[in-house]
Amino acid sequence: MFLDVTLELLKGFGTTLQIFALTLLFALPLGLIISFGSMSRFRPVRWLVRTFVWIIRGTPLMLQLIIIFYGPGLLSNWAAAVENPNVFTQWLAGIGVMDRFLAVMIAFVINYAAYFSEIYRGGIEGIPRGQYEAGQVLGMTKTQIFFKVVLMQVIKRIIPPMSNEIITLVKDTSLARIISVYEVIWTAQNYIKLDGIIWPLFYTGAYYLLFCGILTLLFGYIEKKLDYYRS
Amino acid sequence: MALLEVNNIHKQFGKTEVLKGISFALEKGEVLAIIGSSGSGKTTLLRCLNFLETADRGSIVLNGETLFDGENTRRDSEDIIRKKRLHFGLVFQSFNLFPQYNVLQNVTLAVKLLHKVSRKNKEMLAKIEADAKALIDRVGLSDKLKAYPCELSGGQQQRVAIARALALHPDILCFDEPTSALDPELTGEVLKVIKGLKSSDSTMIVVTHEMNFAKNVADKVIFMADGRVEETGTPDEVFGNPKSEKTIAFLQKSLEQI
Numbered sequence: 001m002f003l004d005v006t007l008e009l010l011k012g013f014g015t016t017l018q019i020f021a022l023t024l025l026f027a028l029p030l031g032l033i034i035s036f037g038s039m040s041r042f043r044p045v046r047w048l049v050r051t052f053v054w055i056i057r058g059t060p061l062m063l064q065l066i067i068i069f070y071g072p073g074l075l076s077n078w079a080a081a082v083e084n085p086n087v088f089t090q091w092l093a094g095i096g097v098m099d100r101f102l103a104v105m106i107a108f109v110i111n112y113a114a115y116f117s118e119i120y121r122g123g124i125e126g127i128p129r130g131q132y133e134a135g136q137v138l139g140m141t142k143t144q145i146f147f148k149v150v151l152m153q154v155i156k157r158i159i160p161p162m163s164n165e166i167i168t169l170v171k172d173t174s175l176a177r178i179i180s181v182y183e184v185i186w187t188a189q190n191y192i193k194l195d196g197i198i199w200p201l202f203y204t205g206a207y208y209l210l211f212c213g214i215l216t217l218l219f220g221y222i223e224k225k226l227d228y229y230r231s
Numbered sequence: 232m233a234l235l236e237v238n239n240i241h242k243q244f245g246k247t248e249v250l251k252g253i254s255f256a257l258e259k260g261e262v263l264a265i266i267g268s269s270g271s272g273k274t275t276l277l278r279c280l281n282f283l284e285t286a287d288r289g290s291i292v293l294n295g296e297t298l299f300d301g302e303n304t305r306r307d308s309e310d311i312i313r314k315k316r317l318h319f320g321l322v323f324q325s326f327n328l329f330p331q332y333n334v335l336q337n338v339t340l341a342v343k344l345l346h347k348v349s350r351k352n353k354e355m356l357a358k359i360e361a362d363a364k365a366l367i368d369r370v371g372l373s374d375k376l377k378a379y380p381c382e383l384s385g386g387q388q389q390r391v392a393i394a395r396a397l398a399l400h401p402d403i404l405c406f407d408e409p410t411s412a413l414d415p416e417l418t419g420e421v422l423k424v425i426k427g428l429k430s431s432d433s434t435m436i437v438v439t440h441e442m443n444f445a446k447n448v449a450d451k452v453i454f455m456a457d458g459r460v461e462e463t464g465t466p467d468e469v470f471g472n473p474k475s476e477k478t479i480a481f482l483q484k485s486l487e488q489i
Contacts, residue, residue, distance in 0.1 A: 131327060131329070133283055133327065134329070137283065137319070138341035139317045140344055141313065229331050231331075
């Protein structure tokens with residue numbers, strides 16, 4: 001029984017890891033783009049991006065997940081019932097129910113990109129102006145200054161808050177359960193429904209704990225690697 | 232003809248007029264010391280020369296080439312400004328070394344990027360490194376090639392910054408209060424290095440609060456007050472026989488022993 005549960009939960013945890021990895025893959029670069037937007041010298045862009053970040057960070061991820069999953073379906077229903085259908089409403093009606101996993105990915109990527117963007121922004125704005133100016137008087141281009149002078153310093157600065165956020169992401173993946181994506185919590189809850197046992201649910205904690213432990217070691221290693229200098 | 236001719240430079244930040252028409256000329260191999268109280272516009276002047284700020288009016292002519300002309304309203308492209316900057320080097324008050332690179336890398340980075348040296352070009356890289364090592368030796372830090380800035384004292388960091396600026400062989404090397412962040416002992420070692428450069432025929436502009444340095448090392452002294460050149464001349468003239476009231480008051484205060 002124990003072995004069965006372990007293997008079954010491992011399958012569920014596979015989905016958990018999938019959500020985790022894909023979110024990182026897309027949210028890390030997207031966050032950088034958003035951070036450039038929130039630092040834009042062009043006011044409307046800055047204002048718009050910062051409002052977006054405020055909304056995303058100011059509402060629960062669970063709510064965002066629900067809206068992204070149910071929203072399109074509701075719109076689709078409404079469009080199908082419109083009395084004088086046109087091309088647009090017909091297209092909307094065709095959407096139907098959103099794919100669950102896709103909804104999870106959209107919600108997680110947007111949510112985490114918003115958080116990452118603020119970490120990037122803090123890292124970039126924390127670099128003293130003298131570093132840019134030193135690069136300028138040495139005849140470097142803006143691109144060279146960013147990649148050769150600033151970037152490494154930004155990375156060093158953002159590693160601690162990033163590792164914090166990424167470890168939070170591991171546990172946030174459990175929110176996918178709210179729209180019945182079969183991740184590890186959902187798998188464990190199935191045992192309650194079908195077998196009347198609750199211990200597999202408790203057991204899932206071990207998976208999270210182990211994975212977060214590995215990440216902690218990894219980030220500790222990176223931090224140590226970058227410890228050869230102080231700014 | 233003078234190496235550098237600065238004519239009637241004006242600079243305004245918002246409503247504050249920081250430079251109200253600065254003019255001076257500098258011959259090749261000369262050391263110019265700019266003295267004056269804080270807020271008199273010394274740093275802004277250096278920043279205008281290095282194109283970290285764009286002057287509002289006036290002109291900067293170097294070796295017969297007009298680098299800046301306030302009459303010309305067309306803004307130069309980033310690329311052109313970058314090329315013009317290379318005529319000048321700037322050593323900052325706060326060093327601004329790149330913390331993630333060691334001493335040798337700090338000195339070679341800009342040169343490698345400027346000549347777009349690829350990693351495969353071993354010959355060119357070796358030449359750049361040899362060049363950098365010679366400069367680092369000149370500032371007395373040959374034993375610190377692999378040290379990171381955080382492992383160096385302020386004086387050592389500033390000496391690396393000087394080597395870094397020299398690596399691009401600027402026509403004129405500017406110093407913006409190079410010793411203001413250092414204690415007296417470290418100040419001495421940095422000033423010694425700057426003095427050593429004089430004998431190698433470098434042209435320098437040094438903004439400083441070190442009156443003895445200005446007196447003993449400079450060929451020419453400018454006293455700035457309130458955005459204007461209040462007095463200019465040889466050290467003997469400015470320190471020995473100041474004419475302006477403001478100069479006299481400033482020198483009296485700065486030479487007063489406590």
